[in-house]
Amino acid sequence: MIKVLVIDDDFMVAKVHSGFVNSEPGFSVVGVAHSAAQALKSVAELAPDLVLLDIYLPDGNGLDLLQKLRDIHPELDVIVISAAREMDTVRKALRGGIIHYLMKPFSREDLRERLEHYKKTYRGLGDDAEHELDQSDVNRLLGLGTQQRKPLPKGCSAETLGLVEGILRSSDDALSATETAEKLGTSRVSARRYLEYLADEGLVQVNLKYGGVGRPERLYGWSAS
Template identity: 75%
Template sequence: MIKVLVIDDDFMVAKVHSGFVNSEPGFTVVGVAHSAGDAIKAAGALSPDLILLDIHLPDMNGLDLLQRLREVQPELDVLVISAAREMDTVRRALRGGIVHYLMKPFSRDDLRERLEHYAKAYQPLGEAADQELQQADVNMLFGLGGQKRRPLPKGCSAETMELVESIVKEAAEPISATETAQKLGTSRVSARRYLEYLAEENLAQVNLRYGGVGRPERRYSWRG
């Protein structure tokens, strides 16, 4: 469960935002703060994963508070929710390492989209710190996961690509390039090119199988 701390000086707005968050599967509001002082205490006591941070607070600018919060909880993630629209404010927030900047007013769907992105992209990074990432994982982190696919590599055909997708989708367990090549009737090198393309497009997940000597075997499972 992703623990969220809501920080907003307006009691009613904070209540509404908390309701939005609590309605999302996998998220729970562990606390609400209406001032910077209360926010710092809550962050230390509650150890939230994510903070919804308003910039206009009665005792401190929210962006100054962001740095103070990181001193209390270094691994804390922050999603700014504010009516502030000045370029300098947004730029400073981005340089402060926020995960997103959502302008008021916004809809429940707007917030849901940001929370879903956080759950899929940012949260797993803290849970598997030693895991080696693929380019597709980094693409998702930077919001590129939903873009249209790149053109197929030179020498690859759309027809064969469809066959490879079907093979990976239908595989009962992660499949190797060698096994894929046998089903296709092509070389292992050719099959791997298609499989790596799917992995780079975030449609297939790479699973490393260790055993014996040498490098681990790369096996692929469908994630699209």
């Protein structure tokens, strides 16, 4: 289980982010800090694997805090989550060795993608210091050779796409567009657009169910690793 510490001065935002993280398999929020002082204490006591770090804190700047956290826990990984958009701020964060920089506001799917990338790359390579890597391992760490998703169809949203993915992930059986629409609370046509998008991206497997009159029914099952 990957232990996560959420650092954000806004109590409600920290609660929402914690809920996002806890909903992802393999992740668990072990603590929340609302100031730099609390963050330093929490890292020392909890030894998290990953920190979600806000830049604007009441008693300091998150990027200045970054190195102090690493002094306490050198193996700490950091994802910056902030409304800061200045080039100098982003540059400083990247030079500080962060994993990702996610700008507020963002969708649940945005955060999920970053967490999945972290789990599959930084945590997926193991802890054996003597283990030799090949070029593909290094490429994954640097984010190279990873296929980016194509833009969503017009009228579709990342938030709804995340809900559709959640429905498919939690279902033991493949679902039709009608069944997905019922769970989603939307029209069959709308649900099918999202399902076909995921199929095109290779994230779901489509099977045809024959029977009755007319075209076979398309069933969608989650197949992403």
